[in-house]
Amino acid sequence: MSKECIMLLVGKSRSEGRAIAIGVAFLLWAVLFEQSAFGGGPPAKSVDPGVAAKVGDQIVTLDELEKALAPQLAKLQDQKFQLMASKLEELIAGRLLALEAKRRAITVEELLKAEVTSKAPGVTDTEVTAFITQNKARLQGQEAEIRPKVREHLVGQKLQETRSTYLAGLLQRAKVERFLEEPEPIRIPVSAEGAFAQGPKDAPITIVEFSDFQCPYCSRVIATLKEVVRLYPKQVRLAFRDFPIAGLHPKALKAAEAARCAGEKGKFWEYHDLLFESQAQATPADFKRFAEQLKLDANSFATCLDSGRHAAAVAADVQEGTRLGITGTPTLFINGRFVVGALPLEAFQGIIDRELRRSSK
Missing domain, CATH: 3.40.30.10 (Glutaredoxin)
Structure with a gap:
């Protein structure tokens, strides 16, 4: 029992002290019981970290599990890397635009308006007609209805192309180092013998x-x-x-x-x-x-x-x-x-x- 508990008992009457002592004893018993019931007792038998499961005396290893899922895991690993690489380029582009806007003492929105929106070439009626003709099989609706949508699509394409060209110029002038490395790929042994x-x-x-x-x-x-x-x-x-x-x-x-x-x-x-x-x-x-x-x-x-x-x-x-x-x-x-x-x-x-x-x- 701690010193604080003893001092508390000294200042109380005998009946009060007895009640407090019983309460403290009960509290100590509860704590000990909880430790025993929820992992405070002897440590459980350790399991080999390379084991995923046991079936009777047989084991299923993590290596066995990964080999069984190798194609799916390889695909997921590649998708993860591609997503990270794509997002990295997006973040780099954002930093470049922010730095250039700061250098010119304007906002990013003003920078994009000056260098992208105002410089993107317009879309002609001839281009809209040509797109509709080339994609007639997959376009639905009357031409009068789809022309505005096609024009909007082509405008978006040209804006994106102009933005990409401008960013490429910023990238050439900036000092950009990429440290993202592709992880060692999951390899699946495949034989070419006899093929x-x-x-x-x-x-x-x-x-x-x-x-x-x-x-x-x-x-x-x-x-x-x-x-x-x-x-x-x-x-x-x-x-x-x-x-x-x-x-x-x-x-x-x-x-x-x-x-x-x-x-x-x-x-x-x-x-x-x-x-x-x-x-x-x-x-x-x-x-x-x-x-x-x-x-x-x-x-x-x-x-x-x-x-x-x-x-x-x-x-x-x-x-x-x-x-x-x-x-x-x-x-x-x-x-x-x-x-x-x-x-x-x-x-x-x-x-x-x-x-x-x-x-x-």
């Missing part, structure tokens, strides 16, 4: 593409990937693996087999291009005609295609893609980095250049 590939085997970057010969988005990325191979002839190896989505494109399975039959004769990539260029033509007869166009032996190709010789290999690729978490095409792995969709060339170049810088360290 049809082009580019040096010892290239520092391997792109493994899972694709569907009937997928329209897959056809859009072909030209981009060809440009990537052209721009990085010694740095990039491109490997193709099948992921026909039978529920959406039932003809894609046989198309994948046909490409492998052409690959037996060293014509995979030429046949690959024909399939993507002629997606509307996807019957077995069309596949055999494509083989003839490439001067392949007609009988040998027909035997290969009709026998289903490569059906198991195509199915194995689909199974592997499913295990890797692929749900759509095209899906690519750039040195194990998960990339989805027909991205523009600049996006591929950005990833490849970052990978090359990493490999040179």
Whole structure:
């Protein structure tokens, strides 16, 4: 009992002191009980920080959990970085405008009015008409109703372009250092063994593409990937693996087999291009005609295609893609980095250049 409690008891009558003593004892008992009931007792048995769960004697590790979610986590990580990079540029632009406005002893609003609003080119009736003509399929309503909306849209575009040009000038004159670094990407081990590939085997970057010969988005990325191979002839190896989505494109399975039959004769990539260029033509007869166009032996190709010789290999690729978490095409792995969709060339170049810088360290 503390000294303060003892002094309190001394100054009281015996009955009052007894009551207070009982109250203090009860309070001490309550505190001790609470500590015992809510963690004040012996410490619980520690759990390995690498364990996420226990099922009987079996454990589920955090590493196992992260590997199972690798595609989704990779996508989230990339989205987070892109959001941060975009917001950083927005904040830098705000600082530049504020500094320039302060230098000129005006407000930011006055600065933008002087350098952007007043200098943005106007929108002509000809431009409005041309936009409506080019986008007629996705514009709804009578022309008289949509013209004001189109004009407003074009005015906004020109204001944004003028603002971007002005900011680029401010950026050139200012001292801006960026320290935001992309985090080490989540990498998913993907094999290119046995896949049809082009580019040096010892290239520092391997792109493994899972694709569907009937997928329209897959056809859009072909030209981009060809440009990537052209721009990085010694740095990039491109490997193709099948992921026909039978529920959406039932003809894609046989198309994948046909490409492998052409690959037996060293014509995979030429046949690959024909399939993507002629997606509307996807019957077995069309596949055999494509083989003839490439001067392949007609009988040998027909035997290969009709026998289903490569059906198991195509199915194995689909199974592997499913295990890797692929749900759509095209899906690519750039040195194990998960990339989805027909991205523009600049996006591929950005990833490849970052990978090359990493490999040179």
